Amino acid sequence: xxxxxxxxxxxxxxxxxxxxxxxxxxxxxxxxxxxxxxxxxxxxxxxxxxxxxxxxxxxxxxxxxxxxxxxxxxxxxxxxxxxxxxxxxxxxxxxxxxxxxxxxxxxxxxxxxxxxxxxxxxxxxxxxxxxxxxxxxxxxxxxxxxxxxxxxxxxxxxxxxxxxxxxxxxxxxxxxxxxxxxxxxxxxxxxxxxxxxxxxxxxxxxxxxxxxxxxxxxxxxxxxxxxxxxxxxxxxxxxxxxxxxxxxxxxxxxxxxxxxxxxxxxxxxxxxxxxxxxxxxxxxxxxxxxxxxxxxxxxxxxxxxxxxxxxxxxxxxxxxxxxxxxxxxxxxxxxxxxxxxxxxxxxxxxxxxxxxxxxxxxxxxxxxxxxxxxxxxxxxxxxxxxxxxxxxxxxxxxxxxxxxxxxxxxxxxxxxxxxxxxxxxxxxxxxxxxxxxxxxxxxxxxxxxxxxxxxxxxxxxxxxxxxxxxxxxxxxxxxxxxxxxxxxxxxxxxxxxxxxxxxxxxxxxxxxxxxxxxxxxxxxxxxxxxxxxxxxxxxxxxxxxxxxxxxxxxxxxxxxxxxxxxxxxxxxxxxxxxxxxxx
Numbered sequence: 001x002x003x004x005x006x007x008x009x010x011x012x013x014x015x016x017x018x019x020x021x022x023x024x025x026x027x028x029x030x031x032x033x034x035x036x037x038x039x040x041x042x043x044x045x046x047x048x049x050x051x052x053x054x055x056x057x058x059x060x061x062x063x064x065x066x067x068x069x070x071x072x073x074x075x076x077x078x079x080x081x082x083x084x085x086x087x088x089x090x091x092x093x094x095x096x097x098x099x100x101x102x103x104x105x106x107x108x109x110x111x112x113x114x115x116x117x118x119x120x121x122x123x124x125x126x127x128x129x130x131x132x133x134x135x136x137x138x139x140x141x142x143x144x145x146x147x148x149x150x151x152x153x154x155x156x157x158x159x160x161x162x163x164x165x166x167x168x169x170x171x172x173x174x175x176x177x178x179x180x181x182x183x184x185x186x187x188x189x190x191x192x193x194x195x196x197x198x199x200x201x202x203x204x205x206x207x208x209x210x211x212x213x214x215x216x217x218x219x220x221x222x223x224x225x226x227x228x229x230x231x232x233x234x235x236x237x238x239x240x241x242x243x244x245x246x247x248x249x250x251x252x253x254x255x256x257x258x259x260x261x262x263x264x265x266x267x268x269x270x271x272x273x274x275x276x277x278x279x280x281x282x283x284x285x286x287x288x289x290x291x292x293x294x295x296x297x298x299x300x301x302x303x304x305x306x307x308x309x310x311x312x313x314x315x316x317x318x319x320x321x322x323x324x325x326x327x328x329x330x331x332x333x334x335x336x337x338x339x340x341x342x343x344x345x346x347x348x349x350x351x352x353x354x355x356x357x358x359x360x361x362x363x364x365x366x367x368x369x370x371x372x373x374x375x376x377x378x379x380x381x382x383x384x385x386x387x388x389x390x391x392x393x394x395x396x397x398x399x400x401x402x403x404x405x406x407x408x409x410x411x412x413x414x415x416x417x418x419x420x421x422x423x424x425x426x427x428x429x430x431x432x433x434x435x436x437x438x439x440x441x442x443x444x445x446x447x448x449x450x451x452x453x454x455x456x457x458x459x460x461x462x463x464x465x466x467x468x469x470x471x472x473x474x475x476x477x478x479x480x481x482x483x484x485x486x487x488x489x490x491x492x493x494x495x496x497x498x499x500x501x502x503x504x505x506x507x508x509x510x511x512x513x514x515x516x517x518x519x520x521x522x523x524x525x526x527x528x529x530x531x532x533x534x535x536x537x538x539x540x541x542x543x544x545x546x547x548x549x550x551x552x553x554x555x556x557x558x559x560x561x562x563x564x565x566x567x568x569x570x571x572x573x574x575x576x577x578x579x580x581x582x583x
Contacts, residue, residue: 022382190237291338
């Protein structure tokens with residue numbers, strides 16, 4: 001086997017290891033805020049209703065999950081693992097580990113690996129240099145943000161793989177004039193948009209490729225015909241994969257406007273200093289910027305297709321995005337190419353031709369060392385545990401079933417089971433509001449679990465409590481009022497220290513002064529640190545360097561207080577103190 005193929009194989013093996021390590025993150029508990037959105041929709045399609053009734057992101061990710069789960073059921077049924085759909089549903093509700101591992105592997109790991117391959121192919125087509133293409137693939141295989149988000153079930157990784165496939169054919173279009181390249185480019189563009197609407201930004205590099213690759217000998221009508229064919233194929237692919245955006249247009253356009261309203265101008269520098277700098281490392285990001293400058297001086301006009309892609313994506317990040325780091329993910333593969341391009345040019349300057357390749361390899365390894373270390377520790381954290389799981393286990397061991405517990409957050413606290421009476425109320429509400437049959441079915445399965453294991457009377461603190469809420473998991477709601485908690489005999493409250501700018505600081509101060517802290521679960525090595533340094537809420541694992549390395553596990557600091565303990569002769573804090581004295 002040729003030497004370069006061996007190196008590329010090593011890159012792919014490394015990419016697989018870094019993405020599979022920690023894939024079991026949180027399971028069987030659900031500790032990523034976005035994953036249940038697509039997973040629950042996929043399971044809901046099993047009722048026969050393929051209208052998602054929710055279009056904040058396109059439903060394609062959930063459709064693919066539905067197919068994967070169907071294959072899982074058939075394989076399990078043939079092997080005797082599942083005797084009926086009841087067994088299948090019961091497993092999902094009691095222990096969804098298999099379902100999330102399937103989703104994370106096929107919608108996280110696999111498309112991420114495809115992205116590494118496509119980055120190699122794009123770089124090779126643009127530069128016509130094997131060393132640059134392998135280096136670009138290597139940089140992506142060990143990119144921290146890309147690896148971290150490959151552990152999650154969401155639309156990001158499939159979307160980026162589709163975008164890179166489209167970009168590959170844009171490069172082909174800029175170099176030659178063939179109808180099959182236009183059709184392939186249009187297919188993958190429609191596919192990318194079917195994963196996420198903002199993939200429509202691909203129109204800018206597509207038009208750039210079209211104008212660069214135009215054949216001056218062809219008539220204008222033939223050139224326009226190619227554009228028309230491309231638009232037709234893009235539209236057909238999108239509509240085929242997301243038909244209910246037309247069939248349920250009112251819901252679609254309402255959700256689309258709602259999602260658009262959540263976007264805002266983030267400024268020119270935010271995603272550079274926050275997302276890219278922490279997602280890539282300052283050295284590699286600098287090399288990428290210098291590589292883009294280098295690209296302008298090359299005689300190869302194909303590079304302009306990639307520059308147009310970066311310009312369109314970053315303009316959207318500046319004027320129409322959210323502050324979260326994952327919004328820069330589409331940029332990273334192309335930035336990896338430009339970093340490889342610059343380092344290759346630099347290595348040629350540093351030494352004579354016969355030594356330049358050694359310099360190239362050494363510089364690539366040095367540039368990637370810090371990100372590889374960060375990835376390895378992040379993967380370790382994914383496997384090390386989470387404060388939410390620790391708090392849940394402690395509560396189930398130390399607090400009697402049926403106790404009233406208030407939580408200040410619906411997601412960053414422990415995932416506790418409501419008691420029978422609360423689940424029955426939610427079933428009645430779901431039937432009265434004519435919610436999807438999947439929600440009612442899930443609640444009835446939860447009721448069976450609660451009847452066996454019992455649960456807790458859970459109350460969720462809200463600024464404006466309401467009895468109408470799309471997410472039944474965050475009901476019933478109560479106000480941030482200490483007196484309300486006492487008047488309604490709510491005995492315990494769980495505080496999640498998400499960030500230091502807690503807008504209910506006075507409420508928490510009252511809790512601290514009037515209640516006993518009976519348990520604390522801290523994710524940091526130094527337990528005097530209570531808050532995250534990241535001002536943006538994390539949906540999964542940590543992101544900033546000082547958040548990754550200062551931790552011993554994932555999650556936020558969780559504190560459990562017993563309210564009005566002076567009125568409770570059998571309060572839990574005294575029992576715990578007696579237990580500790582007896583040890």
